[in-house]
Amino acid sequence: MILVLINQGVQMKSFFKFKKKENSGISDSARKERAAKNQPFSPNSVEKQPRIKGATVTESVCPYCAVGCGQLIYTKAGEIIDIEGNPKSPINQGTQCPKGANTFQLTVNPHRIKTVMYRAPYSDKWEQRPLDWAMERIAQKLKAARDADFIESKDETTLNHLTTVASLGGATMDNEENYLIKKLLGGGLGIVAIENQARI
Numbered sequence: 001m002i003l004v005l006i007n008q009g010v011q012m013k014s015f016f017k018f019k020k021k022e023n024s025g026i027s028d029s030a031r032k033e034r035a036a037k038n039q040p041f042s043p044n045s046v047e048k049q050p051r052i053k054g055a056t057v058t059e060s061v062c063p064y065c066a067v068g069c070g071q072l073i074y075t076k077a078g079e080i081i082d083i084e085g086n087p088k089s090p091i092n093q094g095t096q097c098p099k100g101a102n103t104f105q106l107t108v109n110p111h112r113i114k115t116v117m118y119r120a121p122y123s124d125k126w127e128q129r130p131l132d133w134a135m136e137r138i139a140q141k142l143k144a145a146r147d148a149d150f151i152e153s154k155d156e157t158t159l160n161h162l163t164t165v166a167s168l169g170g171a172t173m174d175n176e177e178n179y180l181i182k183k184l185l186g187g188g189l190g191i192v193a194i195e196n197q198a199r200i
C-alpha cells in the first residue's frame with residue numbers, strides 16, 4: 001500500500017512538471033483563449049477577476065459582540081470595498097454570523113440615515129433636526145424623569161432605580177458603545193430596562 005502511494009506521488013510530480021513545461025511555452029492571452037475554448041465559459045467570464053484582487057488586506061475584529069470574530073478588511077485607494085471573516089482566526093475560522101457578515105453594508109450603504117429624524121407627538125411625519133437639538137432635548141427629558149421618578153428605597157430596602165426610562169439599542173452598536181451605555185444608564189442613572197442585540 002505504501003509503495004502504491006509513493007508511486008502515485010512520483011507520477012503526480014512528473015505530471016505537474018510536464019504541465020508546467022507545457023504552459024511555459026505559451027503566452028498569457030493564448031492560454032486564456034485556450035481556456036475559454038476548453039471550458040463552458042464565455043471569454044468575458046474567463047477575463048473576470050474577484051473584486052478583492054489587488055486590494056490591501058487589514059486584519060481586524062468584528063465590532064458587534066463579545067465573541068470577537070476575526071475579520072479581513074479589503075481596501076482600494078483608501079476606500080473599504082469588502083469585509084469578510086478571517087480564516088486564520090481561531091475563533092471563527094473565516095465564518096461570520098449574519099450580523100458580522102453584513103459589516104460592510106453598515107459601513108458603505110447609501111440608504112443609511114445620517115441625520116437625526118424626529119416625529120413630534122401626534123404628528124404623522126418625520127422631520128430632520130440638528131444633532132445638538134436632539135442631544136439637548138434628550139438630556140432635559142432624562143433629567144426631568146429622573147428627578148421625578150428615581151426611587152432610593154422602599155420598605156427599608158435600598159433600590160436606587162429608575163423605572164420610567166428605558167434604553168433600546170440597535171443591533172449595530174459595538175462593544176464599546178454598549179459598555180458605556182451600561183455604565184452610564186445602569187450604574188450611573190439607575191435605569192433598569194436596558195436592552196440591545198449582542199449585549200455584553
Ligand code: SF4
Nearest residue numbers: 062064065069097100
Ligand atoms: S456579531 Fe457575529 S460575527 Fe461579530 S463577533 Fe459576534 S458572533 Fe462574531
